[in-house]
Amino acid sequence: KNEVEQSPQNLTAQEGEFITINCSYSVGISALHWLQQHPGGGIVSLFMLSSGKKKHGRLIATINIQEKHSSLHITASHPRDSAVYICAASMDSNYQLIWGAGTKLIIKP
């Protein structure tokens, strides 16, 4: 069982819809990262959070430490949001990132 699980694996939605991507982890973490990867492109860090909620533009990330769960939300989704969204955990014991498998998001116009 992967220590970081994401759902759904694939998500297709219409432009304007509210999007939620979930991430659950089974280890003690110091920080949870959300990253974005466009087809053929590199990875961009969106958020790094260890508690509560962060917002950047139309993106919102939340984390519940007790439930070992984080969500990434996209409001008023747009076709340019189409990408793979990956959550990754920084563990308490070391500096390495434990990666989820990613959620492939497609926003149709």
Added chain:
Amino acid sequence: EAGVAQSPRYKIIEKRQSVAFWCNPISGHATLYWYQQILGQGPKLLIQFQNNGVVDDSQLPKDRFSAERLKGVDSTLKIQPAKLEDSAVYLCASSLATGVYNEQFFGPGTRLTVL
């Protein structure tokens, strides 16, 4: 600020050939990472450097993969000889230092196809 640079962006080789990838991290970043990302999976850390020293190479297949960061700045990753299962995107990332709160910045990646 310039980002992490990688070259080449794409490479196609036949199995048993050799290949090398180059990475130039963000200026001033002490820590450099090489990841392998197979299609449909999350990135897997191959090796991590702190300046010119290796911090972690536990997942590097040392019989065929090697990496160096001689002057503590840019780095090369080599595969010799390549196998079909090495087809993947090789990502380089850098961070200011090592630690759980140090954000990693990623390059565009090198997509390797082994035929």
